[in-house]
Amino acid sequence: MVSRRTFLTTSGLLASGVIGAVANEFVRGPSRVSETSIGDAQVEPTGVNQAGVELELQTLTRFIALDIKPGTDKSAMLRWMSLITDDITRLAAGQAALADPNEYGASNPARLTVTVGFGPSLFEKLGLTDAMPVGFGDLPSFKIDQLVEADSHGDVLLHVSGDDPLTLSHAARTLVRDSADFATVRWVHGGFTNSQGVERPGKTQRNLMGQVDGTDNPALGSEDFENLVWIKEGPAWAIGGTQLALRKIRMELDTWDSLSSTSREEVIGRRLSDGAPLGGNSETDPPNLSAVDAKGLKVIPSFAHIRRAAGESLDERFFRRPFNYEDVAGNGIESGMLWTAYAKNLEKQYLPVQKRLAEFDLLNKWTTPVASATFAIARGFKPGEIIAQELFA
Numbered sequence: 001m002v003s004r005r006t007f008l009t010t011s012g013l014l015a016s017g018v019i020g021a022v023a024n025e026f027v028r029g030p031s032r033v034s035e036t037s038i039g040d041a042q043v044e045p046t047g048v049n050q051a052g053v054e055l056e057l058q059t060l061t062r063f064i065a066l067d068i069k070p071g072t073d074k075s076a077m078l079r080w081m082s083l084i085t086d087d088i089t090r091l092a093a094g095q096a097a098l099a100d101p102n103e104y105g106a107s108n109p110a111r112l113t114v115t116v117g118f119g120p121s122l123f124e125k126l127g128l129t130d131a132m133p134v135g136f137g138d139l140p141s142f143k144i145d146q147l148v149e150a151d152s153h154g155d156v157l158l159h160v161s162g163d164d165p166l167t168l169s170h171a172a173r174t175l176v177r178d179s180a181d182f183a184t185v186r187w188v189h190g191g192f193t194n195s196q197g198v199e200r201p202g203k204t205q206r207n208l209m210g211q212v213d214g215t216d217n218p219a220l221g222s223e224d225f226e227n228l229v230w231i232k233e234g235p236a237w238a239i240g241g242t243q244l245a246l247r248k249i250r251m252e253l254d255t256w257d258s259l260s261s262t263s264r265e266e267v268i269g270r271r272l273s274d275g276a277p278l279g280g281n282s283e284t285d286p287p288n289l290s291a292v293d294a295k296g297l298k299v300i301p302s303f304a305h306i307r308r309a310a311g312e313s314l315d316e317r318f319f320r321r322p323f324n325y326e327d328v329a330g331n332g333i334e335s336g337m338l339w340t341a342y343a344k345n346l347e348k349q350y351l352p353v354q355k356r357l358a359e360f361d362l363l364n365k366w367t368t369p370v371a372s373a374t375f376a377i378a379r380g381f382k383p384g385e386i387i388a389q390e391l392f393a
């Protein structure tokens with residue numbers, strides 16, 4: 001499926017005229033693209049919104065947080081963002097960044113996206129707290145948290161995703177190299193989903209616990225998505241942007257695996273085989289939270305994740321775009337999820353749900369948040385503009 005933002009530079013699509021205009025808009029000069037549909041696929045980096053949020057999961061992701069150097073003031077931020085905007089435009093089109101020592105590293109764009117955001121600490125350091133969008137800030141601490149400070153927070157986020165490991169690695173390296181005069185890397189969290197072509201496009205993926213994860217989510221390209229995710233009012237740099245809560249959540253897979261399938265289904269409130277809510281027939285059936293069985297017991301138990309996570313009002317909804325992670329160190333593997341919530345107002349939409357889950361959710365027995373950060377994602381940019389130019393002007 002070709003999403004709103006994605007197109008392939010195959011002759012068929014170009015000849016159809018459907019995407020030709022878009023392709024020519026940002027591809028400058030000869031591009032060296034590969035000859036497969038996965039390698040060639042490009043995501044338009046310009047537009048009302050930044051790329052990398054409203055699109056189907058890419059195979060790989062890297063969240064890179066940086067802290068600014070002492071001399072980095074607003075004008076330095078603008079210079080940095082100018083460089084980064086140029087890099088993003090070129091890399092997304094399969095072209096080398098300026099002065100790239102590995103000029104072939106970008107040849108397969110493979111749906112590369114780079115999304116730029118700013119943490120609460122940046123606004124504080126630069127005296128810009130008045131320019132934060134409504135509902136944005138640091139999260140309170142929750143009793144389930146065991147956060148590693150050095151893996152959490154951060155001034156600036158460069159979130160890189162794509163379908164090819166070499167392209168992703170090259171893009172991340174390019175962006176970090178071009179950031180070196182302005183900031184140092186604070187942490188990097190890398191994650192993955194199914195490889196492209198493994199699952200039917202549009203099918204909800206499974207996470208490392210084996211659950212179908214991402215069912216109850218606003219649909220890409222829908223009015224619902226538009227209303228829940230993209231900021232409509234406030235500072236100009238943020239209109240068309242969004243807010244991101246990133247939670248790195250470790251999973252205790254060994255003890256989880258020892259549960260019976262029935263217990264695992266009750267913890268979530270959905271069937272393992274197809275993700276249908278307990279008592280329902282198919283994945284997309286709405287969960288019936290008032291159903292009881294012959295003994296009068298709730299079909300979806302009181303402790304079930306989906307019961308506790310269900311919004312108590314229509315405001316308490318957001319977009320989840322989860323990636324899996326595996327940190328391999330020595331002879332051990334830590335597994336989990338790089339869990340994300342995108343909302344136009346984190347305080348109103350995400351925080352009440354997170355508080356409720358932190359208070360009580362049986363899933364907490366097998367999951368532990370180990371890192372956490374929030375970032376305000378800037379609006380999209382047009383050709384010739386600089387990401388967040390109004391913020392640092």
Ligand code: HEM
Pocket residue numbers: 207209211212213214215216217247249251268270275287305306309310311336337339350353354357367
């Ligand atoms: C590793 C941690 C987590 C795992 C494994 C997990 C897993 C799942 C699964 C399997 C579902 C059901 C399918 C779906 O609708 O996507 C679900 C639903 C959901 N989860 Fe999580 N989740 C985790 C963390 C969180 C956190 C931290 C939040 C919010 C603070 C959250 C909020 C939600 C919401 C809002 C739903 C939809 C509920 C509904 O049906 O109304 N989840 N999760």
